Amino acid sequence: MARIKVLIIAGPTASGKSDLALELAEEFGGVVINADSMQIYEGLEVITASPKEAERTRAPHKLYGVWDPAISFSAGQWVGLAKQEIQTAHQAGFLPIVVGGTGMYLQMLIKGIAAMPAIPSAIRENVRSRLSDKGSVLLHAELSNFDPKTAARLNVSDSQRIARAIEIFEATGKCLTQWHAEGIESVTLPEFKFRSVLLKPRREILYAACDVRFEEMLRMGALDEVGALVERNLDPNLPAMKALGIPEIIKYLAGELLLEEAVSAGQQTTRRYVKRQGTWFKNQFIADMVIESKYNNTLNHKIFPFISKFLLT
Secondary structure: OOOEEEEEEEOOOOOOHHHHHHHHHHHHOEEEEEOOOOOOEOOOOOOOOOOOHHHHOOOOEEOOOOEOOOOOOOHHHHHHHHHHHHHHHHHOOOEEEEEEOOHHHHHHHHHOEEOOOOOOHHHHHHHHHHHHHHOHHHHHHHHHHHOHHHHHHOOOOOHHHHHHHHHHHHHHOOOHHHHHHHOEEOOOOOOEEEEEEEEOOOHHHHHHHHHHHHHHHHHOOHHHHHHHHHOOOOOOOOHHHHOOOHHHHHHHHOOOOOHHHHHHHHHHHHHHHHHHHHHHHHHHOOOOEEEOOOOOHHHHHHHHHHHHHHHHO
């Protein structure tokens, strides 16, 4: 039985991934499947720069805005949903095109999920109590002592993943990096055959694009979007509440920052995230094709033949 061919479009924020995925979907009859951990959430379409309605009418888009921000969403859950969408697309005669900048999602889809142990409730409660008392910055420093690789890829504000990594170490004596290296349990169906394109523009180009995008999101309704989120009084530690730009806009809405200050802080946070993404893709992701520029359709003459060859083999 022939393996299902899956195309991966990867790259940091503002590299043009969504535009490329749409072009490929139109050219090759594809379905665009989201692999961005924040674009999965409902009601955050503007602040997460999700594809606009006009773009979604040009080709099918899946896993955008399908999850309630009040409920945490995991990489394992995404893999399960993505596999379903890949199968559905293939059965309908479409090319599955997975696009996103959340490296963990892509890695787990391609390589599988590390089999993790159950965490005793006593350890979980202890770690969560320390998180509440000390804050994520101190726990991040604690994680750095025994698992510097995991700490390096986690933002100091990512309290949920920091706590999870500490829980695993305290429950098993092995850090998360070891579990990923030793305990891979493949959940990718054996008939999947992947090809990947990585967009890798120069960092200064991405920084400029992110700055412009942030201001554009404000003009398109990001303030109203975040305001609606605030009205729900959600736990500030939820992943959705930490999406790029949301903490800064919340402070503006609360009167803690001027709008100009919130914009500047949000842009800086985004640039830092882009830097981390670039480091991750450099060290963790081996692409079949690397485009060292921001996507524009003049690159199609290079990319389209690569995809055609993949589909014909």
